[in-house]
Amino acid sequence: MPDPLLTLEGVHTHIGRYHILQGVDFEVPRGSFTVLLGRNGAGKTTTLRTIMGLWKASQGNIRFAGQDMTARPTPEIAAAGIAYIPENMSVFSGLTVRENLLLAARAGKIDATRLEWIFSLFPAMQRFFGSAAGTLSGGQKQMLAIARALIEPRDLILVDEPTKGLAPAIVANMIKAFREVKNAGATVLLVEQNFMAAKMLGDAVAVMDDGRIVHRGAMAELAADHALQHRLLGLHMDAHQ
Amino acid sequence: MTDRTAEREETALASPPIDWIPILIPVAVALIALPLIGSFSTWVTLTVAALAMGMIIFIMASGLTLVFGLMDVINFGHGVFISVGAYMSLLVLRPLTGWVESPSLALNIGVLVLCILVAMAVSGMFGLVFERLIIRPVYRQHLKQILVTMGGLIIIEQLLHVFFGGSPITIALPQNFRGGLAIGPDMIVERYRLIAVVIGVAVFLAMMLVLNRTRIGLLVRAGVENPEMVEALGYRIRRLFVGVFAAGSALAGLGGVMWGFYQQTLTIGMGLQVLVLIFIVVIIGGLGSIGGCLIGSLLVALVANYTAFLEPKIALISNIALMLVVLMWRPQGLYPVVKV
Ligand SMILES: Nc1ncnc2c1ncn2[C@@H]1O[C@H](COP(=O)(O)OP(=O)(O)OP(=O)(O)O)[C@@H](O)[C@H]1O
Ligand SMILES: [Mg+2]
Numbered sequence: 001m002p003d004p005l006l007t008l009e010g011v012h013t014h015i016g017r018y019h020i021l022q023g024v025d026f027e028v029p030r031g032s033f034t035v036l037l038g039r040n041g042a043g044k045t046t047t048l049r050t051i052m053g054l055w056k057a058s059q060g061n062i063r064f065a066g067q068d069m070t071a072r073p074t075p076e077i078a079a080a081g082i083a084y085i086p087e088n089m090s091v092f093s094g095l096t097v098r099e100n101l102l103l104a105a106r107a108g109k110i111d112a113t114r115l116e117w118i119f120s121l122f123p124a125m126q127r128f129f130g131s132a133a134g135t136l137s138g139g140q141k142q143m144l145a146i147a148r149a150l151i152e153p154r155d156l157i158l159v160d161e162p163t164k165g166l167a168p169a170i171v172a173n174m175i176k177a178f179r180e181v182k183n184a185g186a187t188v189l190l191v192e193q194n195f196m197a198a199k200m201l202g203d204a205v206a207v208m209d210d211g212r213i214v215h216r217g218a219m220a221e222l223a224a225d226h227a228l229q230h231r232l233l234g235l236h237m238d239a240h241q
Numbered sequence: 242m243t244d245r246t247a248e249r250e251e252t253a254l255a256s257p258p259i260d261w262i263p264i265l266i267p268v269a270v271a272l273i274a275l276p277l278i279g280s281f282s283t284w285v286t287l288t289v290a291a292l293a294m295g296m297i298i299f300i301m302a303s304g305l306t307l308v309f310g311l312m313d314v315i316n317f318g319h320g321v322f323i324s325v326g327a328y329m330s331l332l333v334l335r336p337l338t339g340w341v342e343s344p345s346l347a348l349n350i351g352v353l354v355l356c357i358l359v360a361m362a363v364s365g366m367f368g369l370v371f372e373r374l375i376i377r378p379v380y381r382q383h384l385k386q387i388l389v390t391m392g393g394l395i396i397i398e399q400l401l402h403v404f405f406g407g408s409p410i411t412i413a414l415p416q417n418f419r420g421g422l423a424i425g426p427d428m429i430v431e432r433y434r435l436i437a438v439v440i441g442v443a444v445f446l447a448m449m450l451v452l453n454r455t456r457i458g459l460l461v462r463a464g465v466e467n468p469e470m471v472e473a474l475g476y477r478i479r480r481l482f483v484g485v486f487a488a489g490s491a492l493a494g495l496g497g498v499m500w501g502f503y504q505q506t507l508t509i510g511m512g513l514q515v516l517v518l519i520f521i522v523v524i525i526g527g528l529g530s531i532g533g534c535l536i537g538s539l540l541v542a543l544v545a546n547y548t549a550f551l552e553p554k555i556a557l558i559s560n561i562a563l564m565l566v567v568l569m570w571r572p573q574g575l576y577p578v579v580k581v
Contacts, residue, residue, distance in 0.1 A: 052473055078475035090470040092463040093579045103459055104474055134579060148474075 003066060005030040005156055005187050006051070010060035013050045020046045022211040023060065028156065028189050028204075033182045035198040035219065036191045037233060038208035044191040045087050047208070048158045051189075052084050053077045065155060079106075081155035085162065087191075089145040093134025097125055097144055100133050104148040111152070118147045121177040139170040146174075150181065157181070160191045175200055195233065199223045207232045263575035267539045274547045282428045287546045293434035295542030296441020297503060299535050301496030302519040302526075303448060304489015310465035310529020310578055312482045314376055315383055318390035319493055319519065321397045323512030325367055326360035326494025327501035328401050333359050334412055341415045349415035353502075360498045361491040367397065368490025372483055394513065401509050410507045418502075437499055444492070445535055452531060461485060465529040465578055518545075521560050525567045527574030536575055540567075 004027035013021035021043050028034045038044050049055045051062055053074040061070045069077050078084070083104075092100055101110055101118075119126040122143040128136060133144055142162055149157050162178075163171045171194070178201050182188065192198040198205070202219035215222070215232050222228055271288055278284045305319045333356045334341060340352040375393040379385040413419075414433055421429035452458035460481055464471045468478045493512075500515065501507050508514075522541050526533025541560050548559040555562075567575065 054469060054473065073477075074469075074472040075475050075477045078473055084473045086470070086473070090467050090473075092466050092470070094462055094466055095459065099459055102456075103463055103471075106475055108456065 003030075004028055005065060006189065007063045008047075008051070008060070009063075011047075011050060011057045011062060012059035013046055013055050014058045015046070015055060020211055021050060021057075024050075024208070024211070024213055026206045026213050026216055028187060030187055031185060032203045033178075033188045033190065033201055034204040034206065035202035036189060036206050036208060037193070037195070037198060039234065040193075042208040043211040044208055045160055046211075048084065048086075048160050048189070048191060051077075051158060052082065083149035083154040083157045085145045085149050085157070085159045087160040087164070089141045091133040091136070091141050091144045091148070094132060096132055097129050097136070100144055100148055101151050104151045107152065114151055118150055121150075121180060122147060122173070139166050142166065142170075142174070143177075146177065153186075155187060157186055157188045159188065161193060162190075163192065163194045163197050171197060195229070260576065263533070263536050266575075267536060267543055270540065270543050270547070274543070274551075277551055278547070282425075283550070285424075285428050286430065287550055288543070289430045289434050289438075291542040291546040292539065293437035293441075293503065294546065295539040296438050296445075297496050297499045298515065298518060298522055298542060299441055299538035300444050300499065301493050301515065302522045302538060303444075303531060303534050304485070304492045305519060306523045306526060306529055306531065306534045307461060307465065307485050308482075308489050309523065311461065311468065311478070311485055312380070314380070315386045316376065316390050317387055317516070318371055318375065318393040318397070319489070320512035320514075320516035321394040322364040322367060322490040322493035323497035323500065323515060324401060324507075324509055325397065325512075326364045326497030327507050327511060328405055328497075328509075329360040329363045329494065330356035330412070330498045330501060331405065331410065331507070341413055344416055346417045349417045352415055353418075356498050357495055360494040364494025364497070365487045365491035368487040368493075369483070371397075371490070372486045376486070398509050398513075405507075405509075407509065412501060412505055412507060414502055414505065433502060437503060440499065444495070445531075448531055457481070457484070518560060521564045525564055525574055527571075527576040527578055529578040530574065530576040533574055533576035 006028040008024050008026055011021055011024040012019070024043070024047055026034075026036075036044050036047065046055060050057050051064075051069075053069070053072055053076075057070055061068060063069065064077070064080060064082065067080065069080065072080075092103070095103070098110075101115070105111070122140075124136075124140045125143060125147050128140065133141060136144060146159070146162060149159075163174055166174065175197055178188070178190070182201065190198070190201065192201075199219060205215070205217060205219045205222050206213050207215040207222075209232075215228075222232075274287075275281070275284050278287065301319075301323055305316065308314055308316055308319075333352060337352050337355070340348040343349065371393055375389055376386070379389050418433045418436060420432060422432050422435065423429050452462055460471060460476055464478055464481055471481075472478050497512065500511065504511075518541055522534060522537040524537075525540065526535070526537035540563065544559050544563050545556065549556040571577065
């Protein structure tokens with residue numbers, strides 16, 4: 001089996017005096033779509049932020065594409081090929097949609113073919129290309145945040161709860177877009193609370209609780225095992241649809 | 242093809258409207274002052290003086306607002322780059338007295354440009370050293386920043402003291418920039434004030450161009466909003482900050498040269514004196530906003546000039562009052578920068 005693209009080994013993270021991650025172990029195989037599940041406050045966002053170097057791991061190590069990333073500064077981690085779509089989207093509201101994408105394109109210019117692709121995934125991006133991102137709706141901001149991660153090919157895309165607070169139609173659009181991203185061969189690590197979305201997209205799954213990984217396996221396995229879902233996620237039968 | 246055009250039009254329509262209200266305030270203040278002052282020619286004189294002073298303050302304050310917006314650094318040392326810039330013009334004016342006194346406009350402009358270049362280069366360099374030695378160790382620690390940057394200010398002031406002496410130094414404007422220009426019956430405006438306005442507008446336009454049309458500018462605007470996300474896109478915000486800090490210091494130096502000629506007297510404490518006004522401007526404008534900084538500068542200068550004429554007793558507190566009124570209306574300043 002080839003080396004996984006991303007590996008976390010015994011990662012601990014402290015925020016101030018709080019010990020948040022308490023030994024996180026998991027890996028993201030190249031080309032896979034891995035979903036990270038877990039209840040509120042389990043440490044999912046902290047895990048992604050630690051991978052990006054936005055919090056420093058106090059112990060353990062993080063390897064990406066064969067290199068040790070643990071102590072690297074954030075810009076270097078990003079430059080190594082990781083795109084990050086944070087929980088709060090963090091689009092630059094004073095910049096136009098075009099300027100947001102332009103900044104994410106480190107080549108200094110936007111590749112026309114990729115832009116066409118993004119417009120086909122999210123037509124609103126074309127419509128509001130010249131508008132300030134601050135004037136977009138919540139769903140459109142989320143699309144822009146995703147578009148920013150897609151404007152150039154990246155080895156790994158980290159996404160934190162992209163469907164949070166969005167209307168079902170927009171969630172469906174989002175899922176469709178991620179399917180295409182997946183088919184295009186990208187490696188994705190998705191944090192998601194919406195189990196239905198997670199089930200439709202994920203190949204592999206990891207479940208967190210209290211700053212640790214409590215389950216790792218194939219998504220198909222978890223999707224089929226309602227008792228396991230109930231135990232890990234507290235989901236009831238009627239929440240499956 | 243027609244589809245594309247339709248898209249463009251829709252895009253244009255969707256652009257956010259400019260928030261005009263803050264822009265209209267200085268205009269309103271000027272119009273309200275006219276009947277209070279009574280004489281039109283006095284009003285013109287005061288208004289032009291205020292525009293000149295406002296543009297100079299803008300130049301001095303623009304760097305500070307970006308430094309604050311980008312890295313959340315409170316730099317009380319900023320005022321000393323104004324003094325440094327002003328004193329550096331002596332290095333040009335003393336050997337080139339001939340150019341200053343010459344009737345040739347070209348030589349007059351030449352000496353002013355040289356003063357500006359030397360002042361910006363030296364204060365920019367001081368800025369680099371200051372960032373490295375004084376600011377860098379106290380990132381994210383506001384109280385220490387205030388104390389340490391004050392300390393830096395005192396040290397550099399003492400250096401000026403050693404090289405130029407402590408007493409005020411009078412400087413002369415170049416020949417062609419002296420005196421007034423009649424712009425109507427009974428109406429004379431000082432030439433240098435017009436020059437100050439022209440330079441200020443040029444600096445503002447250049448900054449807007451850099452901020453809106455270049456990649457660096459894009460990074461600065463994005464960084465003021467959310468430095469962490471700029472790093473997560475792969476850019477080193479530190480490097481950007483050092484550049485902005487040096488540029489801001491150089492602009493303070495430019496402002497110092499212009500302020501020195503405006504008053505035709507240099508004192509070592511001149512930077513610290515205007516620093517209070519500059520902080521008021523930065524707060525009124527909205528931390529990190531260049532547009533707000535411009536409007537705030539003009540507003541502060543107009544209010545200062547009008548009240549000095551109408552009611553000298555309240556002139557001292559008029560700007561504090563102005564700041565309180567603006568903050569009651571918009572607690573984040575005229576143009577709040579969306580922060581994450
Ligand atoms: N800046 C912070 N300071 C202190 N504690 C924090 C901070 N950020 C997160 N925490 C704590 O760390 C724990 C994990 O938070 P994290 O945001 O990683 O959870 P999460 O799994 O992403 O939750 P959610 O599903 O609600 O987004 C929580 O208990 C949270 O209160
Ligand atoms: Mg979270």
